[in-house]
Amino acid sequence: MxxxxxxxxxxxxxxxxxxxxxxxxxxxxxxxxxxxxxxxxxxxxTGNAHVIGLTGSPGVGKSTSTSALVTAYRRAGKRVGVLAVDPSSPFSGGALLGDRVRMGEHASDPGVYIRSMATRGHLGGLSWAAPQAVRVLDAAGCDVVLVETVGVGQSEVEIASQADTSVVLLAPGMGDGIQAAKAGILEIGDVFVVNKADRDGADATVRELNHMLGLGEARAPGDWRPPVVRSVAARGEGVEDVVEALEKHLAWMEERGVLAERRRKRAGHEVETIAVTALRERIGDLRGDRRLGALAGRVAAGELDPYAAADELVAGVTDAPP
Incomplete structure (x- = not known):
């Protein structure tokens, strides 16, 4: 390039x-x-866009909901960026990028930028490059950045560390309530959306969610209580209620100083990831190095334990010039 x-x-x-x-x-x-x-x-x-993460099991309608939110925000005159993170092929590293196809109705809108990104094997439902891609969209003037994660179930909680507001999508008749509890998703959701609410079982799903959210909660007065909102994204129903819940959460975070703290933590996680990646690359460069070979030989011979060898290797790497 x-x-x-x-x-x-x-x-x-x-x-x-x-x-x-x-x-x-x-x-x-x-x-x-x-x-x-x-x-x-x-x-x-950077630091101006409201970053919203959308997660949930496959089939709950994440792409349809994302598209409906884009429509609602555009109607309000806001510029919107979308990062749709797709699963990668383990062979080619390429992604299906189906979300880009399903959001085709916004492709010609200059106020919307849609980008599909491949996970390339990264666990947690996000591409490793997603945090920096969010920075690009933020700096490019997007008022809202929607990050839609891979529908892989229990590993999706990483979105909580990458977004200002995390939206958990569920659908009736899919056992999502129990699955959400198992996945730890109940702890990371700021807004819960029961999509496909025109289906049988929607009322039961809402009741179950509200019950589970109330179990063991110890919230102080003024703390955020995640709302449970119904929608039928395919018909645009309930989408304004979802946007209202998102705006309320943003206002609550700004008022309480939570937004700044979340962004500090996000920046810290990003810095840590970059630092660890740099160290890993430098250690990888030592695979043919005599130091690593000598240490490995001593460990294999029982002369040195692997922790002491690792400490010596890390000391050698961190003392070396970057």
Whole structure:
């Protein structure tokens, strides 16, 4: 890939030009050598978008709900970015990218940017590049960034550390209430949406959710209690109620200082991930190094325990110049 003119790209992205946004996210996904320059240029323009994560089991209607939310936010005059994280092929690393197809109705809207990203084997329902891609969309002037995660069930709780507001989607007749409790999703949801609420069993699902959310809760006065909202996203029903719940949660976070704290934690997690990745790469570079071979030989011979060997290796790596 040719070297990009980063200041020019960032300026174009700030003007809402889709090609510039696409190129910046491609630099992120490709772990470009220019990534540091990109992030440095974007940093002053971030922190304005409301980042909303949507998660839930396969078949609950995440893509349909995301599309309906895009419509509602656009009607309110807001610019919207969508990151739809798809499962990767374990063979090619490519993704099905079906979400992009299902949201085709917004493709020609200049106020909407949709990007499908492959997980590339990353657990937790998110692509490893998602946090930096969110930064690109935030800096590009999106008022709302919707992050739709892979429908893989119990590993999706990672979205809670990547979003300002986490939305958990469920559907009647799928055993989602019990599954949600098993997955720990009840702890990470800020707003719960029972989609396909025109189906039999919707009332029971809402009752069960409210009951489970009430079990063992010890909330102080003024603490956020996650609402349970009904919707039929395919017909656009209940979507305004979902948006209202999201706006209320945002206002509550701003009033209580929760939003700033969540973003600090998110930034800390991002910094930690980058640091660990850099260390892992430097350790990987030592696989053919005499130090690693010598340490491995001593461990195999019983002269050194693996923890002491690891400590010595880490000391050698961290003392080395970056």
């Amino acid at each position: 040719a070297t990009a003119d980063v200041p020019e790209l960032v300026a174009a992205a700030r003007q809402g030009r889709p090609r510039a946004v696409a190129r910046l996210i491609s630099l992120v996904e490709g772990a470009s050598p220019q990534l540091r320059e990109v992030m440095a240029a974007l940093a002053p323009h």
